Amino acid sequence: MTLANIRNPDAHPDIVHPPGTSAHREPQGGNYGERLNKLRAAVLGANDGIVSVAATVVGVAGATTDRGAVALVAAAALAAGALSMALGEYVSVSSQKDSQNALIELETRELEEMPREEFDELVQILREKGMSEETAKAAAADLTEHNALKAHLDFELGIDEEDIPSPLGAAIASALAFFGGALLPILAILLPPAGLAVPVTFGVVLLALAVTGWLGAVLGGSPHRLRAALRLVAGGALALAATFAIGSALGTGAMG
Numbered sequence: 001m002t003l004a005n006i007r008n009p010d011a012h013p014d015i016v017h018p019p020g021t022s023a024h025r026e027p028q029g030g031n032y033g034e035r036l037n038k039l040r041a042a043v044l045g046a047n048d049g050i051v052s053v054a055a056t057v058v059g060v061a062g063a064t065t066d067r068g069a070v071a072l073v074a075a076a077a078l079a080a081g082a083l084s085m086a087l088g089e090y091v092s093v094s095s096q097k098d099s100q101n102a103l104i105e106l107e108t109r110e111l112e113e114m115p116r117e118e119f120d121e122l123v124q125i126l127r128e129k130g131m132s133e134e135t136a137k138a139a140a141a142d143l144t145e146h147n148a149l150k151a152h153l154d155f156e157l158g159i160d161e162e163d164i165p166s167p168l169g170a171a172i173a174s175a176l177a178f179f180g181g182a183l184l185p186i187l188a189i190l191l192p193p194a195g196l197a198v199p200v201t202f203g204v205v206l207l208a209l210a211v212t213g214w215l216g217a218v219l220g221g222s223p224h225r226l227r228a229a230l231r232l233v234a235g236g237a238l239a240l241a242a243t244f245a246i247g248s249a250l251g252t253g254a255m256g
């Protein structure tokens with residue numbers, strides 16, 4: 001094994017992490033895995049928008065035939081859901097970013113204070129990846145000379161410094177995904193003639209959930225696509241039936 005081989009990533013396919021294997025440790029599976037995760041997050045966000053807003057508007061439609069009231073509640077549910085998604089995502093990605101930055105600081109300090117131990121650590125990691133002692137030492141020397149911090153973050157912690165997530169970007173993306181999903185049930189409950197609004201909404205929502213369930217399974221690399229779609233459709237049907245029943249009961253109670 002020569003150093004030229006080590007520099008050639010194709011000679012070491014096992015160093016490259018498979019894409020899409022994990023949402024949080026996605027060091028260098030390339031942008032492909034990263035993009036896949038983002039798409040998957042978008043599908044999940046859209047799902048939330050579909051289910052929570054559909055359940056809300058169907059519940060209100062069970063209680064009242066007043067379209068103005070349904071539209072008002074739909075707008076409120078849309079805003080509340082999108083904002084709470086954004087906030088939740090902002091908080092979660094911020095703490096992920098904080099912990100990554102803390103690890104980067106720690107690693108930087110360790111490299112300054114105990115470069116020898118850190119070098120041995122890198123050699124050990126490379127040996128565990130299947131390199132011989134000799135090759136691992138040569139590779140570690142190369143990596144350390146090139147960019148010691150980058151090598152340690154990558155091999156030891158699975159962090160890519162250029163790929164620290166943006167809390168604001170994640171928050172906006174998840175709010176938009178929720179918004180996009182929520183539009184479906186809102187249009188479905190407001191556009192059809194009065195008597196058809198609830199059945200049309202059920203149909204549109206369950207169909208949409210079948211699609212997002214299937215898509216989510218595809219993007220998540222799960223082979224059980226039909227099962228994922230059915231699970232989501234069944235859960236959605238249950239949620240809609242429950243809020244419609246509650247709305248109907250409360251509506252009758254209030255009027256009677």
Ligand SMILES: [Zn+2]
Pocket residue numbers: 107110118121152156
């Ligand atoms: Zn280290």
